[in-house]
């Protein structure tokens with residue numbers, strides 16, 4: 001029997017990186033191809049332990065580069081594509097939307113075209129709950145797969161656009177696709193521009209933590225390991241053309257998240273600094289995961305155990321994040337927050 005070939009785009013990033021490791025270990029009979037451009041968010045040191053595995057392969061390439069992507073698909077004849085590669089940070093999309101359109105929209109279309117050209121078994125497009133826009137603070141309301149798309153940031157607009165392209169390749173060409181829309185992830189290898197790793201790294205360095213607005217915006221947090229298991233399930237068992245929401249009912253205000261981390265690290269809440277709000281800041285996200293649960297998925301982590309594991313990981317892997325925040329990141333941080341570290 002020939003081995004299944006799985007192309008994972010964005011496998012040097014946070015979620016894609018965790019997914020590559022999950023697949024290399026869980027499916028030793030599959031060949032895992034990590035295709036990544038290695039932008040500021042890509043990092044290969046996380047794969048040191050698997051890079052010598054016979055079933056792990058690295059391809060450095062740009063998903064928006066048709067001239068590279070099409071011949072690659074012709075040569076490798078992938079069975080599965082799991083598409084994570086994207087510009088992923090909302091704040092950066094507010095400052096510089098253009099690259100989000102190129103990578104997230106054009107890059108997805110180039111991959112879809114190549115997949116259609118050679119024929120594949122499944123294309124799983126990793127999207128986000130942010131395409132649904134925002135919810136109000138009524139705790140009985142959730143995003144379902146029927147919620148209309150109403151993206152509010154350039155990032156979420158680019159992701160919604162890519163979702164529509166994926167849908168169109170299914171409707172028009174019968175390409176076997178799934179779209180997953182997950183809530184906020186956290187866990188190992190989360191890039192320290194995002195709220196949770198930013199808070200952990202700054203609190204450990206006794207630096208102020210910038211909380212946008214009044215800190216009352218709500219996010220629904222899911223451990224990245226639970227996200228990876230959900231994606232693998234959709235890859236194998238998802239019904240072609242269907243969308244699956246992924247989330248575990250772990251809603252927290254941003255202030256609660258920051259306070260939890262400060263408390264766990266035994267530091268003072270004086271480190272909290274309320275700063276100017278994010279433009280167009282979505283109030284609340286919350287996922288109804290009933291459809292995915294019917295497929296047989298349930299999360300293993302509650303927020304309490306997941307955040308504890310994550311904080312411990314950042315304590316044990318200081319080198320990884322210290323290396324990141326000592327480089328280009330410094331400039332980004334100063335520009336974004338207009339303050340000195």
Ligand code: NAD
Pocket residue numbers: 009010011012013014015016017035036037038039040041042043061062063064083084085086087088089103107126127128129159181182183184185186191
């Ligand atoms: P990330 O920013 O950590 O990683 C993105 C990866 O994509 C990086 O390795 C980067 O080098 C690569 N990349 C960027 N442009 C590329 C290009 N043109 N060609 C090839 N590779 C390129 O992102 P993440 O947080 O891991 O998110 C991964 C995916 O999951 C994204 O599609 C995002 O929209 C989605 N998502 C993220 C979250 C979250 O909480 N982080 C939640 C739901 C969905």
Ligand code: DAU
Pocket residue numbers: 088089090091127128129130182183184185193194195196198210211212213217218219254278285
């Ligand atoms: O919901 C899924 C989305 O979650 C993904 O699609 C995105 O790729 C991912 O980045 C994430 O988006 P958010 O904007 O929700 O994540 P972020 O960590 O940037 O912010 C989380 C919340 O914390 C948000 O309400 C803004 C707030 N925040 C963020 C930062 C970086 C602060 O208060 N201060 C900060 O410094």
